Amino acid sequence: MVKRQGEVNYEVTPNPMEMHGDSIQISVNGSFPTKYFHKKVSATITPVIVYDGGTEEFKAFKLKGEDSEAEGTTISYEKGGSFSHTAKIPYKDGMQKATLELRASGEYKTKTKDLDPRKAADGTIITPKLVMAADKAIIGADKFEKFNLENNNVEIHYLVNNSVVRGSEMNDKDIKDLKSKLKGWKEDVKMEFNSLVVDAYASPEGEISKNENLANERAASAAKSIIALLKQHKIEIPEGFAKETGKGEDWEGFKKLMQESDIKDKELIIRVLEQYSDVTKREEEIKNLAATYQEVAKKVLPVLRRAQINLVMKHHNLTNDEIKTLVDTRIDSLDAEQMLYAATLYEDMAKKESIYKSFVSKFPNDWRGPNNLGYLYVSQNKLADAKTEFEKANAIESTPVVNNNLGVIARLNGDNATAKEYYGKASGAGKEVAENKGIINIIEGDYAAAVANYSGINSFNAALAKLLNGDNNIGQTIDNSADKDDALAYYLKAIAGARSGDKGMMVNNLKSATAKDASLKAKAKDDAEFIKYRDDAEFQAAVN
The missing domain is CATH 2.60.40.10 (Immunoglobulins)
Known part of the structure; x- marks a missing residue:
């Protein structure tokens, strides 16, 4: 032997x-x-x-x-x-x-x-070891709005077969209330006109074509009256911002008012009218009803002859400069959303930390305070401090966001099993959860799962997952990512070139990688991904 x-x-x-x-x-x-x-x-x-x-x-x-x-x-x-x-x-x-x-x-x-x-x-x-520690914590988002839209609804009613706005209508309580608001808005620099929406109707006892025209005319006259009112109070209206719509006859409104009324035989009346598929015939019957039932003529039909008006005003909230001034002078005057938003206005980490600590002090039952402090500490690699804050947030409310962040801490501390448990409770927190799962998938060698978790995401790790799963076409995934200029991004493309037998792609990307990080020359020399090229002159030139 x-x-x-x-x-x-x-x-x-x-x-x-x-x-x-x-x-x-x-x-x-x-x-x-x-x-x-x-x-x-x-x-x-x-x-x-x-x-x-x-x-x-x-x-x-x-x-x-x-x-x-x-x-x-x-x-x-x-x-x-x-x-x-x-x-x-x-x-x-x-x-x-x-x-x-x-x-x-x-x-x-x-x-x-x-x-x-x-x-x-x-x-x-050992290419899987290239996985980047790109674990993503998630901030507790503010709900601060730059402005709020305020609806102001009024109605104008019309006489039968008429589209003229009567003076008495412009003195109704809802119009008077609107006039009072207009006086205040005139002096308020934070109020701005947004839109005017007018929907007008006719009562359903008239002819269809006449009702359609009448509704259109009422929409126009109502819009004209409100615009005149706005101009009286020096509120400017951009051209084309008023939307006027004639809705025709209001059969559904008629049924609703009938059902809400105390008119005798109302259920029978509605059932009888619903039997008429011919709208013209139904209109004739409604007209007959109005003659028979005075309550229909006096209480129902007049209400339907109307224009519904919504004057939408834009109320501007605090500006960034106003918020910054209050941060420095009276931070306690800011509400929760304003304070969280304020932290986003600064790059200085100490300033952000100070704002979040003020938030925790004023709003101790809002999980976003300690969570966002933890988020800040993760970015500073203060993992112990971050964990403490995330645990405080979790004690207030165990949200998907907080569970994701606790998972990040566990993963960065090498406890993948615990990280996976937290990620399992983080559904709905954001796409960051899937990316964080993808890191563990790569570490554990489950590349198909990693590719699934990185679906639709362009990053170094997404490209690495594809490569490890047998797909060498990673160029677009890297080139469309924020990591595209990283030395390792070029190095990974060099590996893809070696795997696919494209020596030019391998050599060119190795040159780019080692130009950005000279230490990669020694790595490439020992990297078994390039073992069959070790004696190649172009490879040698790229790594020496």
Whole structure:
């Protein structure tokens, strides 16, 4: 056996070896020639990874001849035979620059003989370790509005078959109330006209065509009257901002008023009228009803002859400068939304922290205060402080946002299991949750799940997930991301070039990567992703 050991075929896959999750897994397949494996011989083969940190043994496997009483896969002496073995070991730093040896020893009766070690694989790909710690905490958003829209609703009623706005209508209580508001708005610099919406109707006892025209005319006359009122109070109206709509006859309004009335036989009246699919016939019957039931003529139909007017005013809230002034002078005068918004107006971290602490003091039952302090501390890498604040926020209210942020802290502290539990309770917090899950997916070697979580997202990690999942077309994902100019972004594209056999893409991106970060030259030299190019002159020029 020793003399013919070179005739034994071994193949290790993958070659180079690959790290996924926290492990290196290999498959060893091989075969023996005929009349090689003695019937009474047994053998133990141990895959051993050799690296600068020493050696690590994979689980050994055993083979035996047909008459051997030892354990293992039986190999025929006459026919030869094949074997396969799969094993896994934890990855350790330094194993990227390693070789795999198969060390075999044979045993015959009481004698043991070691065969020469066979080199079976060279290098370990550790590309998953490029994953960026781009964990994203989420801020508790403010609901501050630059302005509020205020609806001011009034009605103008008309005589039958008439579209003239009567003076008495312009002195009704709702119009008088509107006039009082207009006087105040005239002096209020924060009030601005936004829109005027007029919907006008006719009562349903007239002819269809006449009612449609009448409704249009009422919409126009009502809009004209309100615009005149606005001009009297020097409120300017941009051209085209008034929307006038004639709605025709109001059959639905008629039914509603009838149902709300105390008119005798109202249910019967409605059922009878609903039987008429011919609108003209129904109108005739309503006219007959009005003659028979005076309450219909006096209490229902007049109410339907109307224009409904909504004057929408824009009320401007505090300006950024006004808010900043109050931050420095009377921060307690700001409400919750204003105070949270105020923090977004500053780049200075100390100022933001001061505002959030004021928020916590004034609004102790609002989870956003401690959450946003924690968010601030994460950006400063003060993870212990951030965790404390997120836990305070969680005690107030366990929101999806807070659970995401606690997950970020757990992940950054190396506790992926706890991070996943928190992310499971963060649904609805935002797309950041999926991105955070994607980081753990890459670390654990679940690349398909990572690709799913990064769906629609352009980032370095999204591109890395695609590459690890077997898709080398990552250029667009990187080039459309905020990471596109990062040295590692070019390095990852170089790996994609090497994997797809595009040497030009590999070399050009390696040059760009090492120009931005010279330390990547040494990394590339040892990186098994480029192992087949190590002796290539263009590769050598790019990394030396």
